[in-house]
Amino acid sequence: MNAPDPTSATRFEPQDPEFAVRVRASFARQRAMTLIGATLSLVEPGLCEIELPWHEALTQQKGYVHGGIIGMIADSACGYAAYTLMPATASLVTVEYKINLLAPARQGLLVARGAVVKPGRTLSITSGEVYARHAGRSVLVAATQQTLMMLPDTPDTPEADEVPRTGAE
Amino acid sequence: MNAPDPTSATRFEPQDPEFAVRVRASFARQRAMTLIGATLSLVEPGLCEIELPWHEALTQQKGYVHGGIIGMIADSACGYAAYTLMPATASLVTVEYKINLLAPARQGLLVARGAVVKPGRTLSITSGEVYARHAGRSVLVAATQQTLMMLPDTPDTPEADEVPRTGAE
Amino acid sequence: MNAPDPTSATRFEPQDPEFAVRVRASFARQRAMTLIGATLSLVEPGLCEIELPWHEALTQQKGYVHGGIIGMIADSACGYAAYTLMPATASLVTVEYKINLLAPARQGLLVARGAVVKPGRTLSITSGEVYARHAGRSVLVAATQQTLMMLPDTPDTPEADEVPRTGAE
Amino acid sequence: MNAPDPTSATRFEPQDPEFAVRVRASFARQRAMTLIGATLSLVEPGLCEIELPWHEALTQQKGYVHGGIIGMIADSACGYAAYTLMPATASLVTVEYKINLLAPARQGLLVARGAVVKPGRTLSITSGEVYARHAGRSVLVAATQQTLMMLPDTPDTPEADEVPRTGAE
Numbered sequence: 001m002n003a004p005d006p007t008s009a010t011r012f013e014p015q016d017p018e019f020a021v022r023v024r025a026s027f028a029r030q031r032a033m034t035l036i037g038a039t040l041s042l043v044e045p046g047l048c049e050i051e052l053p054w055h056e057a058l059t060q061q062k063g064y065v066h067g068g069i070i071g072m073i074a075d076s077a078c079g080y081a082a083y084t085l086m087p088a089t090a091s092l093v094t095v096e097y098k099i100n101l102l103a104p105a106r107q108g109l110l111v112a113r114g115a116v117v118k119p120g121r122t123l124s125i126t127s128g129e130v131y132a133r134h135a136g137r138s139v140l141v142a143a144t145q146q147t148l149m150m151l152p153d154t155p156d157t158p159e160a161d162e163v164p165r166t167g168a169e
Numbered sequence: 170m171n172a173p174d175p176t177s178a179t180r181f182e183p184q185d186p187e188f189a190v191r192v193r194a195s196f197a198r199q200r201a202m203t204l205i206g207a208t209l210s211l212v213e214p215g216l217c218e219i220e221l222p223w224h225e226a227l228t229q230q231k232g233y234v235h236g237g238i239i240g241m242i243a244d245s246a247c248g249y250a251a252y253t254l255m256p257a258t259a260s261l262v263t264v265e266y267k268i269n270l271l272a273p274a275r276q277g278l279l280v281a282r283g284a285v286v287k288p289g290r291t292l293s294i295t296s297g298e299v300y301a302r303h304a305g306r307s308v309l310v311a312a313t314q315q316t317l318m319m320l321p322d323t324p325d326t327p328e329a330d331e332v333p334r335t336g337a338e
Numbered sequence: 339m340n341a342p343d344p345t346s347a348t349r350f351e352p353q354d355p356e357f358a359v360r361v362r363a364s365f366a367r368q369r370a371m372t373l374i375g376a377t378l379s380l381v382e383p384g385l386c387e388i389e390l391p392w393h394e395a396l397t398q399q400k401g402y403v404h405g406g407i408i409g410m411i412a413d414s415a416c417g418y419a420a421y422t423l424m425p426a427t428a429s430l431v432t433v434e435y436k437i438n439l440l441a442p443a444r445q446g447l448l449v450a451r452g453a454v455v456k457p458g459r460t461l462s463i464t465s466g467e468v469y470a471r472h473a474g475r476s477v478l479v480a481a482t483q484q485t486l487m488m489l490p491d492t493p494d495t496p497e498a499d500e501v502p503r504t505g506a507e
Numbered sequence: 508m509n510a511p512d513p514t515s516a517t518r519f520e521p522q523d524p525e526f527a528v529r530v531r532a533s534f535a536r537q538r539a540m541t542l543i544g545a546t547l548s549l550v551e552p553g554l555c556e557i558e559l560p561w562h563e564a565l566t567q568q569k570g571y572v573h574g575g576i577i578g579m580i581a582d583s584a585c586g587y588a589a590y591t592l593m594p595a596t597a598s599l600v601t602v603e604y605k606i607n608l609l610a611p612a613r614q615g616l617l618v619a620r621g622a623v624v625k626p627g628r629t630l631s632i633t634s635g636e637v638y639a640r641h642a643g644r645s646v647l648v649a650a651t652q653q654t655l656m657m658l659p660d661t662p663d664t665p666e667a668d669e670v671p672r673t674g675a676e
Contacts, residue, residue: 099266157231296465316603
């Protein structure tokens with residue numbers, strides 16, 4: 001499940017040379033990322049990073065960032081890592097993810113890093129980590145593993161009259 | 170992993186008779202739940218429900234509720250289900266959760282239901298479902314399984330000078 | 339994730355009326371089940387049970403049944419629960435599973451029960467529990483959640499010259 | 508979740524200098540590993556590898572190694588990776604694991620590699636991969652993420668009159 005080390009991130013060859021533009025446009029449509037204040041900080045073939053500054057509005061009862069918020073940015077970072085390798089005409093849905101919360105995030109900047117473990121015709125597998133950076137330190141706060149499903153020839157945008165599609169139908 | 174059927178939810182005996190007050194006060198401190206518009210709709214021994222109306226601000230790129238948002242309310246519903254059975258002096262942290270996304274949530278009301286599978290001295294296991302209710306129909310949109318860890322004699326509130334504690338330390 | 343209660347197990351309509359024969363024949367080809375001594379004790383639409391008597395050969399270092407063995411019977415019980423609902427010409431592969439081990443199994447009979455949460459054209463989701471029965475008591479020892487993928491028009495038997503297929507390709 | 512690269516495996520400092528002897532003795536007591544033919548091929552601080560030759564007795568209905576068997580060696584490899592870092596007087600139990608099956612294993616040698624992501628006082632988190640080696644090729648067949656719980660001052664051996672202990676009690 002080794003995430004690729006940064007220098008080897010180009011081991012995956014994207015099918016769509018415009019993958020980064022496509023990923024950034026899709027991310028920009030994720031209203032939920034805007035709501036929490038997350039931004040897309042890195043897009044490479046098979047690799048994405050999302051940054052999220054700590055904010056009181058994101059906390060749970062003890063003042064830490066809510067585990068579900070950490071799950072959100074991990075899910076999106078991993079999903080977009082896989083999406084970089086998809087054909088331009090496909091859409092991608094999260095089938096499932098599992099996340100371990102390892103340490104509380106009480107301040108600083110959260111960085112979620114998603115990496116493709118195995119890209120696939122139908123299913124893709126990713127793994128990711130979330131770090132909290134503060135005062136020159138970086139602490140691992142979460143580790144995740146995720147399964148995604150490609151929907152071929154399916155737009156990645158809302159459609160007025162679409163028939164909703166997920167893998168589990 | 171059968172969630173208890175609603176009529177048998179009292180199979181668990183809470184240690185703290187004031188569990189519902191404690192759970193509601195803790196939920197009210199979850200700023201992240203306020204941010205997304207989620208409310209606590211049911212608190213029974215070993216059982217909690219959280220409701221979240223669809224809102225455009227919660228969506229991913231196709232206009233469905235973001236899978237991470239669904240994970241958030243599932244995580245909180247399951248966590249508070251376990252918290253109902255904890256002693257009044259304990260705090261509870263999510264160790265990990267795994268969630269399958271089964272159908273898109275494009276409108277209506279999301280209802281996350283968490284139930285205790287096995288309460289424990291140290292670890293508790295829960296399972297949950299998230300339904301989308303719209304126009305008289307209820308569709309299962311997610312299923313989750315979660316592990317939590319009790320921190321005995323630990324306040325459930327922020328502390329100025331606390332040493333952060335999680336199980337994974 | 340409510341597993342169907344036993345009396346409602348017929349809520350799923352099998353596509354193949356001969357599903358039970360097909361499931362039993364497939365199980366009989368699972369040499370790994372023979373190796374550990376597991377048998378198929380129940381096959382209903384969307385529901386399967388596998389039984390495994392405790393045996394010293396199945397243990398880990400402390401004399402309990404190895405958690406991986408518990409995972410094996412949970413994986414098979416859930417997989418065959420989903421397979422009951424598949425067309426006769428399809429094969430089914432496990433995409434992933436997650437299992438919580440809740441109590442040690444040191445003696446008696448293990449019973450793994452798998453139930454379909456959501457059957458699908460491509461992906462199916464199941465959940466399951468494993469119980470240890472001994473001296474008139476039944477103890478919950480594991481809870482699992484699983485994702486499977488249907489391979490249409492693919493034999494469920496070994497083929498000399500097959501091209502291996504999994505979802506993640 | 509980056510597994511440590513092999514050259515940096517010594518980033519963890521074992522508490523027990525005799526960790527390798529202790530791990531090998533514990534593995535030798537796992538009768539289930541003997542049953543399937545698995546051996547412990549590498550023990551380093553925070554890192555373990557288990558090898559398992561393909562054998563027809565390990566297969567599922569299509570002649571591939573059963574996914575549950577792959578889960579078994581992944582669970583043990585990850586668990587022993589964590590056990591290398593535990594004090595000599597502690598025992599360790601698997602709380603849960605999640606495994607994605609990525610490709611069928613139809614022949615050759617399976618190698619499960621487990622690595623510590625975060626060791627802890629109470630909980631430890633690991634990740635692992637399973638590879639199938641055949642004819643000079645190595646194919647990734649599974650990726651896993653696991654949670655373990657340390658039981659302090661608890662023997663790692665069977666006891667005649669022990670009170671069974673797991674985290675979920």
